[in-house]
Amino acid sequence: MNIGLGLPTTMTGISGELLIDWAKRSDSGPFTSLGVLDRIAYQNYEPFTALAAAAAVTHRVRLATMIVIAPLRNTALLAKQAASLDALSAGRLTLGLAVGARGEDYEVAQVDSRGRGRRFAEQLESIRDIWEEGKIGPTPNGPGPHLMVGGSSGETLARMARYADGYMHGGGPPRAFAGAAAKALAAWSDLDRPGRPVLWGMGYFALGDGTTEAGADYLRHYYAFAGPFAEKIAAGNLTSPGAIVDFIRGYEDAGCDELVLFPTVSSIEQIDRLAEVIG
């Protein structure tokens, strides 16, 4: 299983300089990917813009959106942005797409959230065609961005199995990942798709003295939209090397191909601390 690192684009007040430094450092470590989150009505960086900056200072890591809320975006423009980023990074983009979980993002983007599932399915049906047709470039050299789908409903898993290369899970204990992964494999096989979906997971961590509370506070703030569930996510933050090792083992046993660990405090030593734990 590969281990990726999250880019802290969702932490309030983080400077562009630090993000670029963070991206640079990730490229030399043991990490195989650099992940970003997406929301609109929040103090965070736009994912494609952040990854474009990261592309300029990295050469090795895959650049992953985990995920981008597709129905908020015009499909042609989304396809073009993704193709551009893929070209800028010499084919390193892993494009995770989903419908997202917050009504507020739809409100501020002035996009009707009703019917978003179907619109998302239509986007998935179109996006590879756009990359392949050559009308909207840059036309990828090779297969184009790796396309992943996130979300937990049966509809989403069917969309994933039809159009994507794999499934991106939204976080939680290994048991939750294993349950979702089993369903993703079932959907893939039910649709008679050859091979198997690539499986990505994610987790949150904070390492070092005095970071536990700050990490939990960040998660409470970030997930405030989830109501009482925010506390559970905060309580799941990995705050010791042992917890991270167990978490990694659990995901590996559950068949995860790439596990991306997102920081919950934004100091740059977090990268070295995590690198030390995963070896």
Place this chain on the structure above:
Amino acid sequence: MRYAVIGGGPAGLYFALLAKKANPSDELLVVERNPPDATFGWGVVFSEETLGALRDADYETYTEIGESFARWNAIDIYYQDTRIRSRGHVFTGISRKVLLNILQRRCRAVGVRLEFEREVHDVGEFEGADLIIGADGINGLVRRTYGEVFKPQVVVHPTKYVWFGSDMPLDAFTFIFRRNDHDLFQVHAYPFDAHTCTFIVECPEEAWRRAGLESASEADSIAYCEALFQPELRGRRLMSNRSLWVNFATLRQESWHHGNVVLLGDAAHTAHFSIGSGTKLAMEDSIALVDALRRHRDVPGALNDYEMERQPVVERFQEAALESSSYFEHVSRYAQFDPRQFAFNLLTRSRRITYVNLTQRDPELVRTVDSWFAAAATGSPDGALRLSPPPMFAPLRIGELTLPNRVAVTAGPDLEAAARLGAGLVITEFVSVTEDGRITPETPVIDRMTQDHLRSTVERIHKAGSRVALQLGHAGRRGSMRPRSQGVDRPLRQGSWRLMAASPIAYTPHAALPKEMTGRDITHLVKGFAAAAKAAGDYGLDALELNFAHGYLVAGFISPLTNRRTDDYGGSLENRMRFPLEVLDAVRATWERPLLVRISASDWAPGGIDLDAAVPIAALLKAHGCDLVHAVMGQTIWEGRPDYRRLFGVPASDRIRNEAGIPTIATGNIVTADDVNTILAAGRADLCRLEL
């Protein structure tokens, strides 16, 4: 800390006891609306595991329970005038009243304040408390007060049930099934001391009405049930205690806490009585909450931790309880089962016990079931085979054909690779009856297949021990797509061909619009299927499978979502089945060996076919000579609402097999031999499609 516990049932009292013990300086108040010796219901059941938890949490309570409980390790099943006993299931039962008295005594002994006969009207009465515990049941005040935060979902079950007591001496958990003129009635009875048992009677709501129980008094209900279960009661009485017929309600809530208020037991969640876990879950909640409060200095952290620990456990029980209650709701579908299979099906109903678990608990019963199953499968005399294979390796006879085992697999383009898996039946990939019926350019067409190659492949598969079914179909509106290695249902950009379907509705937004089939197209395609079946006769194949599923051409006629025709082929079920049955009849006329039909037992979409509709469809297929139904799910339309849970196609197979009376292949993420053996021994399918 000051705690106010609303509700003096097992959950509330046990919490108060444990919390006070953990911190004797804390103030614990329990408020109960009833007097101390009032109780409803009879006995409660604990498993070994729960007793262990109770022992560790409060040894004194455990010892007292131990002095007054009933213990047993058997389950008796009375069905069709036989009794089947299964051993190895350890349970403990205790009178609910005795349990409450023990807990009340223990609470007083450690200094918990108990206020009885106090009705709480407003949670605000406990303003001074640091933590308010709602242990006041499913209809309790606390839960209702914060309904907006807890977001309750209540499912009311369709059967009626009533709690009685009885002086019938029992030494086993006892299920009784009795059919009378009104329908099938069942009893769930379990002992709780040497001479008393809980005796729950359950029946379909319709039967309850027909039997006149709707307007019956308590005494009338008792008289009715005593007469009905006279053979088992043998003159013993049923006793009432506010015994009213009700419907069970399953309660789920998104959250169990808000601020300094937290829910325990039935106030937080309920699980159908047929898995007997209400009190067990409630008391385990109490233990978990006290432990969480000990681990955390802050109340919010503790409540969050409590919920995180308990919710997954409770969800698992609720899922099992829903499976179990659903079994009892539909049990009359199994009324023709051999008692051994009936017992196995009952014991594995909640899916928590499987073939392997049951073998550990009761090897003798499983041996008996294996032996019966193998004898029935081979036509040997009942009881002749003492040493029998598990059901997965019993043969299956379909007419003249014998499959060496009960596993089916679907092959990809490499048929021989699939045959090497060792499955009894290998179903080929989709083979089109005509050129324009292909799904992708890679889909084989029957009259272009190299006969010599296919014949020799089939011969080699036969030598390896497997049997082969050729899957025939026409893609309909799902045709002219790219190879599935590039994704599924992605239209071809070059080299596409014209599509046809029951009605002109494109499968996806980008897919080509199919033309509506004319009468001539229909006649032509019926002939095409017949010709394909005739051609298949030359290959030495063992069976044919007609694909009437997954939104392909024939399926398009069956579903009202995809058939908008106004001629004789659209509208009523009879009309929508006309073309499929014409195909089936034409194929049956030329193909004498076993004939399978694959159908989507549910469209997984509102307004489409569901399991209720699939049963009469399967019955029609049976009447027209189909030997076996391969029950799959969905794909009728592009954007359905699939559900890929474990064993997702098994309920469909179960219903079709046991309501339409036709053998089935079960599908749906079946991945272990244990699942296969459980499904087969329980009579939910005749073959299982294993994902290898």
